[in-house]
Amino acid sequence: MTPHIGQRISAQYAELSAQEQRVAAFILEHFDDLAVYSAADLARVTGVSKSTVSRLFKRLGFESFQAVKHHARQLRNLGMPLVTDAQAASGDGERFKRHLAREQENLRRTLGAIEPHTFEAILQAMDQARRLLLVGFRNSYPLAMHFRQQLIQARAEVSLAPQPNQSLAEELVGLGAEDLVILFGFRRRPRLFEELVETLATLPCRVLLIGDATAASHAERTDWWLECSLDSISAFDSYASAMSLISLLANGLLHQRLAQGRARIDAVSELYQGLDELSS
The missing domain is CATH 1.10.10.10 (Winged helix-like DNA-binding domain superfamily/Winged helix DNA-binding domain)
Incomplete structure (x- = not known):
């Protein structure tokens, strides 16, 4: 750049x-x-x-x-937070209307672009994979972390990378054809991202890439590509559509394996109570 x-x-x-x-x-x-x-x-x-x-x-x-x-x-x-309309986020109640309209459009564009057969294939891969590895950097990391927290309640062997102050190589070693990497690639990615995509393409695992339009150039190196619209009424990107997509995928996986998922949720809930980890 x-x-x-x-x-x-x-x-x-x-x-x-x-x-x-x-x-x-x-x-x-x-x-x-x-x-x-x-x-x-x-x-x-x-x-x-x-x-x-x-x-x-x-x-x-x-x-x-x-x-x-x-x-x-x-x-x-490219993701740099710049104000392009000084009046975009002002105007009392009008700002809420503009924000709502933009969020609705983001959701429409994001979910409307997904082919049903592609979505079902992704859910099947998430269900059948031996291991799910979720990878995210910078703004993508909290999305990957939240997604893991949802998935880990429905199935085992869901991991997150990179861990704080840790490298990636150890997480990639041993990935096989029965594993699935879910890679978040939202804009302002680190330079490592491109090399990671190239490396994953050489491994036998399958790869789902989730990101905004700036990550589309990497889609051909992955098995599946889901694009999220991040447009907002002012400087900072909105990740509402990405979070909605995560919810849709997590719920889809749960229904894909409803009996096992319910049993695991019940077991997790019992441990919550036994450890007294959560307040009511």
Whole structure:
């Protein structure tokens, strides 16, 4: 990925004129709101001319301010939390309506894209696998952890990787054709992710990839691919559709093995009581 505008400013800051530095400092302090401003806005709030603003952006490698705004939106699409509409999350009750509409659209797009026969094949693989290994990094890790907590109540041999301060290699050794890896690949993935996908493709295990659209390029190296829409009304991604998909998969697995699942849930509940782990 080429350096984003904040990195470009940091690299060239000492070489900028005093007026350009004033604009650059404002951008760094209001980076999350960059896509909201116009060139005239930047000139006005920093007390410089529009030509100074234009000259700064050209020095930073942008042909025009529209190119800067496009750059900011690209960063947002890659997962960098940038505000692209200053009014998106304001307006009292209206924000709830906009949020609800966006969440509903995310769910519609996520669940509507799943072919029923693909979903059933995934459930069957989850049911029949000797071992389920759930893998997630950064934002994907809590999703993988929550999914494991659901699955472990319905079946045995469900593990999570990477464990805190641990490496992955030990978890991958011994994976066979009867095992299933569920890999979460939501955006802003670590560099290790691509190498992990390539490594899993060389192993006999099957792989289910769950992620947003930016992970689609890795789908051809996996057995199944489920895409979740993360769009929100402002800067931070919404993982509601991902959590809904996790619920759907966990419930699907339970119904796939209802007798065994109920027996395991009952056994877990008895141990909860025996250990006095949970409050009422």
